[in-house]
Amino acid sequence: MSRYLVDNSILQRLPRSSEVRSALTAILDAEHELCCCALTLDEFAFSARSATEHAEGSRRLRTSFLYLPNSPHTEQIVIDIRTALWQAGKGRAAGVIDVAIAATAVSFGAAVLHYDSDFDHIVDAYPQFTAQWVVPRGSID
Numbered sequence: 001m002s003r004y005l006v007d008n009s010i011l012q013r014l015p016r017s018s019e020v021r022s023a024l025t026a027i028l029d030a031e032h033e034l035c036c037c038a039l040t041l042d043e044f045a046f047s048a049r050s051a052t053e054h055a056e057g058s059r060r061l062r063t064s065f066l067y068l069p070n071s072p073h074t075e076q077i078v079i080d081i082r083t084a085l086w087q088a089g090k091g092r093a094a095g096v097i098d099v100a101i102a103a104t105a106v107s108f109g110a111a112v113l114h115y116d117s118d119f120d121h122i123v124d125a126y127p128q129f130t131a132q133w134v135v136p137r138g139s140i141d
Contacts, residue, residue, distance in 0.1 A: 002032045003110035005068060007101060008043035010115055010134050011061075019135045020115070027113070034113075036065040037104045039097055068108045077103035084125040093121035102129050115140070 004027060013020045027034065041061060048054035081099050085091050094102075098118040105112045111130040112119055119131040 003035050003066070003108060004032060004113040004132070005035045005037060005101060005105040005108070005110045006040060006065065007098075007112055007114035007116055007119070008040055008047060010113060011040070011044050011057075012047055013115060013134075013140065017135075017140050019140055023134045034065045035068050035108070035110055036061050037068045037101065038070055039101050039104065043097060068104055068110065070104060071107060074100075074103045074107045077106050081106075081122060081126045081129065085121065088125035090121045090125055094118040098122065102126070102131070105129065105131075 006024075010020060010024070014024070024034070041058060044057055044061060045054050048057060078100050081094075081103055082091070085094060085099075095118055098116065099122065102112060102119065102122045104110075106126075106129050111132050113132055113134050115134050115137075117137065122129050123131050
């Protein structure tokens with residue numbers, strides 16, 4: 001069984017993409033765990049279009065996904081990832097939130113499931129991090 005920390009890039013496409021829904025269904029059918037963390041919940045909350053959408057979506061995520069809490073260990077990994085990005089010549093290639101999500105995933109032995117090229121830069125610079133496109137890059141939207 002694998003753990004997948006689901007990025008907001010997937011959560012926002014889920015309602016409108018049958019390909020994303022099929023990919024998540026296949027992951028669940030293979031008995032892998034879908035996870036969230038404070039940052040993915042907050043990104044989802046920021047993207048909500050109403051208080052009702054926020055409340056319903058947040059409740060679904062918290063009850064359906066395994067919650068991965070932040071820790072002091074995660075904070076050090078954030079620093080290590082950003083340092084690795086700078087050393088690879090990609091210091092600003094990944095946003096602050098994506099680096100923190102990646103650090104949370106590393107801390108819990110999870111892969112980030114996404115549709116966001118920032119994670120490719122982190123994978124290239126920080127080999128302890130794993131990530132997976134939910135569907136092939138450029139195949140939706």
